[in-house]
Amino acid sequence: MKVTLLAGGTGGTKLAHGFALLPDDVELTVVANVGDDAEMHGLLVCPDIDALLYTLAGLLDTEQGWGIRGDTHTAHAQFERLGEPTWFRVGDADLATHATRTRLLSEGLSLTDATARMAAALGIGARILPATDERHRTVVETDEGVLEFQEYFVHRRQAPEVRRVRFDGTARPTDAVLDAISTADLIVLGPSNPVVSIGPILALPGVRDAMREAAAPVVSVSPIVGGRALRGPADRMMTSLGHESSALGVARLHAGLVDRFVIDETDVGLGHAIQRETGASVDVLPTVMRSDDDRAALARAILDAAIG
Amino acid sequence: MKVTLLAGGTGGTKLAHGFALLPDDVELTVVANVGDDAEMHGLLVCPDIDALLYTLAGLLDTEQGWGIRGDTHTAHAQFERLGEPTWFRVGDADLATHATRTRLLSEGLSLTDATARMAAALGIGARILPATDERHRTVVETDEGVLEFQEYFVHRRQAPEVRRVRFDGTARPTDAVLDAISTADLIVLGPSNPVVSIGPILALPGVRDAMREAAAPVVSVSPIVGGRALRGPADRMMTSLGHESSALGVARLHAGLVDRFVIDETDVGLGHAIQRETGASVDVLPTVMRSDDDRAALARAILDAAIG
Numbered sequence: 001m002k003v004t005l006l007a008g009g010t011g012g013t014k015l016a017h018g019f020a021l022l023p024d025d026v027e028l029t030v031v032a033n034v035g036d037d038a039e040m041h042g043l044l045v046c047p048d049i050d051a052l053l054y055t056l057a058g059l060l061d062t063e064q065g066w067g068i069r070g071d072t073h074t075a076h077a078q079f080e081r082l083g084e085p086t087w088f089r090v091g092d093a094d095l096a097t098h099a100t101r102t103r104l105l106s107e108g109l110s111l112t113d114a115t116a117r118m119a120a121a122l123g124i125g126a127r128i129l130p131a132t133d134e135r136h137r138t139v140v141e142t143d144e145g146v147l148e149f150q151e152y153f154v155h156r157r158q159a160p161e162v163r164r165v166r167f168d169g170t171a172r173p174t175d176a177v178l179d180a181i182s183t184a185d186l187i188v189l190g191p192s193n194p195v196v197s198i199g200p201i202l203a204l205p206g207v208r209d210a211m212r213e214a215a216a217p218v219v220s221v222s223p224i225v226g227g228r229a230l231r232g233p234a235d236r237m238m239t240s241l242g243h244e245s246s247a248l249g250v251a252r253l254h255a256g257l258v259d260r261f262v263i264d265e266t267d268v269g270l271g272h273a274i275q276r277e278t279g280a281s282v283d284v285l286p287t288v289m290r291s292d293d294d295r296a297a298l299a300r301a302i303l304d305a306a307i308g
Numbered sequence: 309m310k311v312t313l314l315a316g317g318t319g320g321t322k323l324a325h326g327f328a329l330l331p332d333d334v335e336l337t338v339v340a341n342v343g344d345d346a347e348m349h350g351l352l353v354c355p356d357i358d359a360l361l362y363t364l365a366g367l368l369d370t371e372q373g374w375g376i377r378g379d380t381h382t383a384h385a386q387f388e389r390l391g392e393p394t395w396f397r398v399g400d401a402d403l404a405t406h407a408t409r410t411r412l413l414s415e416g417l418s419l420t421d422a423t424a425r426m427a428a429a430l431g432i433g434a435r436i437l438p439a440t441d442e443r444h445r446t447v448v449e450t451d452e453g454v455l456e457f458q459e460y461f462v463h464r465r466q467a468p469e470v471r472r473v474r475f476d477g478t479a480r481p482t483d484a485v486l487d488a489i490s491t492a493d494l495i496v497l498g499p500s501n502p503v504v505s506i507g508p509i510l511a512l513p514g515v516r517d518a519m520r521e522a523a524a525p526v527v528s529v530s531p532i533v534g535g536r537a538l539r540g541p542a543d544r545m546m547t548s549l550g551h552e553s554s555a556l557g558v559a560r561l562h563a564g565l566v567d568r569f570v571i572d573e574t575d576v577g578l579g580h581a582i583q584r585e586t587g588a589s590v591d592v593l594p595t596v597m598r599s600d601d602d603r604a605a606l607a608r609a610i611l612d613a614a615i616g
Contacts, residue, residue, distance in 0.1 A: 041404070042411025059389075072382040078404035081367075083429035092400035096349070096386035099407065103350025121391035 001026050001307070004184035004216075006131075008033025008048040008197030010065055010231045011223045011289075012190030013055050018295030020056055020126050026303075028126040029180040033192070034111070035138035035167060035200030038150040040088050041079065043098035044105060045150075048197065049115055049130060050097055057122035059093075065231070068093040087155045112174055129180060131201040134171035138196050141166070149196065158233040161240045165195050173204040181210040186306055191223040191287060193234040194253050195241060208257060217259045217306045221287060221298075222247035225264040230288065246270060251278050260306055262287060309334050309615070312492035312524075314439075316341025316356040316505030318373055318539045319531045319597075320498025321363050326603030328364055328434050330611075336434040337488040341500070342419070343446030343475060343508030346458040348396050349387065351406035352413060353458075356505070357423055357438060358405055365430035367401075373539070376401040395463045420482055437484050439509040444479035446504050448472075457504065466541040469548045473503050481512040489518040494614055499531035499595060501542040502561050503549060516565060525567045525614045529595060529606075530555035533572040538596065554578060559586050568614055570595060 007016050007030050019028045033048045047066070054060040054068055061069045071091030080086050090098065097118070104114035110133040119128050138149040142160030152160060181187060189198050202208055211218050227246050229235040235245040243249040247263040248270045254261075255278040263270060264287040271282040283305040289295045315324050315338050327336045341356045355374070362368040362376055369377045379399030388394050398406065405426070412422035418441040427436050446457040450468030460468060489495060500506050510516055519526050535554050537543040543553040551557040555571040556578045562569075563586040571578060572595040579590040591613040597603045 041407045042414055043407060057389075068386065070382070072380045072400060074378070074380040074400035075383065075404035075407075078376065078401035079408065081365075081430060082404065082408045082426055084404075084408055092380060092382035092403070093386035095400070095403055095407070096383035096390065096392075099349045099351060099383075099403070100387065100390045100392055106350055118390055122389060 001303070002029070002183060002185045003027070003188065003303070004029045004031060004180045004186070005188045005190050006031045006198055006201050007052065007190040007192055008036065008201070009192045010051070011221075012192035012197060013048075013051045014289045014295050015188070015190045015221065015299060016052060016126065017055050017292070018289065018297070018299030021292060021296040022299055022303075029184070030126060030128050031131050031177050031180060031201055032128055033197045033200050034130050034132060034136055035196060036149050036153070037137060038088070038148065040090055040098065041084060041095075043095070043102045045088070045090070045098050046101065046111070046130070049128060050094070052128050053097070053115075053119060053122060053124065056119070056124045056126055056128075059122070067091045088150060110174075112176055127180075129174065129176050131177055131207075132171040132173050132204055135169040136171035136200060136204065137168040138200055139166050139168050140196075158236070162195075162233075162237045163240065165199065165237075165241070167200055167203050171204060173207050177204075178206060178210045181207070182214050184214060184216045186303065187211060187214060187216050187218045188302060189218070189220040189254060189258065191221040191230075193223060193229070193232055193237070194250050195234065195237050202257075211257055218257060219260045219262060219302055219306050220250065220254045220258040221262040221302065222250045222264065222267070224250055225288060226266040248273050248277070251280070254278075255280070262302060262305070264288065309611070310337070310491060310493045311335070311496065311611070312337045312339060312488045312494070313496045313498050314339045314506055314509050315360065315498040315500055316344065316509070317500045318359070319529075320500035320505060321356075321359045322597045322603050323496070323498045323529065323607060324360060324434065325363050325600070326597065326605070326607030329600060329604040330607055334611075337492070338434060338436050339439050339485050339488060339509055340423075340436055341505045341508050342438050342440060342444055343504060344457050344461070345445060346396070346456065348398055348406065349392060349403075351403070351410045353396075353398070353406050354409065354419070354438070357436060358402070360436050361405070361423075361427060361430060361432065364427070364432045364434055364436075367430070375399045396458060418482075420484055435488075437482065437488060439485055439515075440479040440481050440512055442479035443477040444508060444512065445476040446508055447474050447476050448504075449474070466544070470503075470541075470545045471548065473507065473545075473549070475508055475511050479512060481515050486514060486518045489515070490522050492522060492524045494611065495519060495522060495524050495526045496610060497526070497528040497562060497566065499529040499538075501531060501537070501540055501545070502558050503542065503545050510565075519565055526565060527568045527570055527610055527614050528558065528562045528566040529570040529610065530558045530572065530575070532558055533596060534574040556581050556585070559588070562586075563588075570610060570613070572596065
């Protein structure tokens with residue numbers, strides 16, 4: 001059973017973990033957002049890929065929801081002494097990840113191959129595919145100017161109102177990504193920010209077409225529950241971009257692309273409207289993942305609903 | 309009073325600190341060996357420049373004699389998880405230094421300018437000049453094969469016998485280095501390994517000529533005391549390369565280049581032979597630097613002896 005999951009950020013990563021935890025013969029491929037990527041201290045930082053690597057390797061600092069458990073910040077203090085910009089606080093173990101990735105790329109590996117190498121070293125069975133090997137950065141136009149994504153997200157703490165989101169570059173998805181979509185038995189848009197986590201992947205030319213043409217059912221899991229994002233600025237961003245901050249708003253963004261929408265039990269009242277507006281099926285499930293069991297249960301329920 | 313000190317390794321760095329500690333109007337320029345440089349995790353590591361930066365900024369881990377006081381090794385553990393080579397154990401703060409340097413170089417700065425930038429950020433008054441901005445790596449031919457310097461020094465713990473030392477590349481000294489030699493009031497070859505710390509600097513085309521032509525007296529401080537290196541493999545290396553492991557052996561290497569030899573009180577018996585063989589003056593001084601006061605006192609004594 002080949003599951004291809006599009007993910008970025010916390011929710012998508014947790015669901016990836018859920019699929020990875022299933023005892024079944026699930027062959028998981030995660031297509032990871034790279035719109036969040038940034039150079040820090042001359043090193044390539046891929047926050048969404050790292051969240052997947054750390055989560056699937058059991059290294060994630062689950063308290064803070066990102067980074068590596070037990071990480072230290074001694075390098076950060078030295079960066080400060082050296083007068084380097086330090087608003088992006090890189091952990092020491094994190095720095096090793098970024099250095100390793102940057103070295104592999106400088107040796108000529110693609111981001112896809114570098115990620116595969118690192119995932120294998122960390123003992124990860126799932127396949128993590130960067131959405132593209134090319135530069136494909138999310139740029140946020142805000143009421144305080146045009147900002148690179150990490151500048152908006154970390155440095156400015158998502159304070160500016162987002163007026164438009166676009167992507168820097170002319171990237172194409174990798175063949176591996178298109179192949180993972182077309183050969184999947186199930187395609188899932190994870191409960192990730194639809195604008196800046198799933199959006200950058202869907203913006204790559206050919207990805208939407210590949211999903212429409214795929215034989216597999218396409219399922220979208222809403223990251224908005226009861227009108228609120230469980231984490232991050234997805235709700236505010238939806239609103240300021242003129243979308244409704246709800247599971248219905250998310251469904252509208254994915255209409256025509258998706259066969260089944262998974263919404264939380266809290267949002268059961270929206271099911272009918274989603275069905276009517278999009279023509280897709282709706283599965284009402286407990287989508288809030290507090291524990292590893294929750295993650296695996298949601299992955300299982302999605303599989304059962306979509307494949308039976 | 310312009311002092312130009314050639315240095316690499318522990319002894320030369322301590323003497324640089326001694327000159328920096330002098331209350332006088334000493335304008336110190338340290339010409340740093342770069343033969344020890346190596347790429348680790350895709351980052352440029354310059355051990356001798358770093359030792360100078362850390363020592364002159366008051367950051368050095370004086371217990372172990374290298375690295376930054378209080379450094380942690382969290383990145384190292386992550387490098388291990390990622391299957392990276394870890395025989396060169398990089399501290400976390402150290403990693404920040406290497407990343408910063410590598411970034412500055414990738415932005416087009418010379419090693420000289422990158423070093424100046426980092427030294428300024430750390431509040432260092434002395435000028436630290438890499439001997440060259442080009443690749444100039446020490447290669448060690450041993451009875452166990454040809455080794456890069458750090459491979460020999462760190463990975464193999466200096467176990468192989470050194471049969472020949474050469475330098476990789478066709479580097480030229482920077483203009484700043486040649487200028488620092490020709491405009492100095494005093495030139496000092498620090499008590500550093502004559503083969504792999506001072507040797508790589510002297511091997512750069514034009515450096516010996518600049519020293520011979522300089523108006524300033526040239527002083528060489530022996531790193532061999534009582535026939536033994538105070539630290540490191542200088543004594544064994546001298547012997548295996550066919551030199552005498554003594555202050556006399558060091559003096560012979562620098563004969564014709566040096567006006568005054570500084571030898572330790574232990575070696576007072578060698579003074580006459582050194583004078584006779586090299587035609588240079590000999591100053592017998594306490595050269596073992598155990599404390600900061602020792603460092604400043606040696607720097608002062610060298611100044612007094614050479615300049616008066």
